[in-house]
Amino acid sequence: MASEIAKFTQILRDSSISVTTARLAIFQTLLKSDRPLKNGEVASRTPSVNRASVYRSLDLFDRLGITTTLIRGWTPFVELADPFKPHHHHLLCEKCDAVTVITSDEMERLIHQLAEKHSFAPSSHHFEVKGTCHNCQHL
Ligand SMILES: [Zn+2]
Ligand SMILES: [Zn+2]
Known part of the structure; x- marks a missing residue:
């Protein structure tokens, strides 16, 4: 986890962007999650940061290549990009x-x-399987 945070702060510094506690908290929310999150989920899992700042930071992370966005229907999901999460x-x-x-x-x-x-x-390469999850098969 420490090395991921070091990488993260380096990317921000390389772009002359300051490493704020808010940005760090949002990054740690993404790091802790074992699945991609909706923007709103990132916000609710980072209660120390106000919603508008969470959304602005997620935009910034996307531009800097820290995160990637996965579109499901109309819903974007965000997750950490390759340097931070193993290939999957x-x-x-x-x-x-x-x-x-x-x-x-x-x-x-x-x-x-x-x-x-x-x-x-x-x-x-990109590879995704669409279908019905275990829970939804039993509804
Ligand atoms: Zn692969
Ligand atoms: Zn389902």
Whole structure:
């Protein structure tokens, strides 16, 4: 966690942006979460910072590449970008908007093997599974 905070403060300093307690608190909310969050969820999980500042900081984080945004229907979800969170993919529930993080070394290997087969040098990839989550299947 300390090294993530060091990276975070470095990115802000490189852009001549001050590391305020509010920005740090918002970053820690994102760091603690094990799934992408709606902007409103980030705000409610960071009660020490007022809502407007949370939204402004999230805009800033997005511009600086600290976070990435995942759009579900009309709802944007925010999560920390690659330098902070290990590479992963998502299961997206179309009924309740639940987002589950999945990781698989096997899948990553397969993607690279497939690219190699086509003499393709991959720089990044996106993979999401849409469907119905466990809870919604039993409604
Ligand atoms: Zn669901
Ligand atoms: Zn992957």
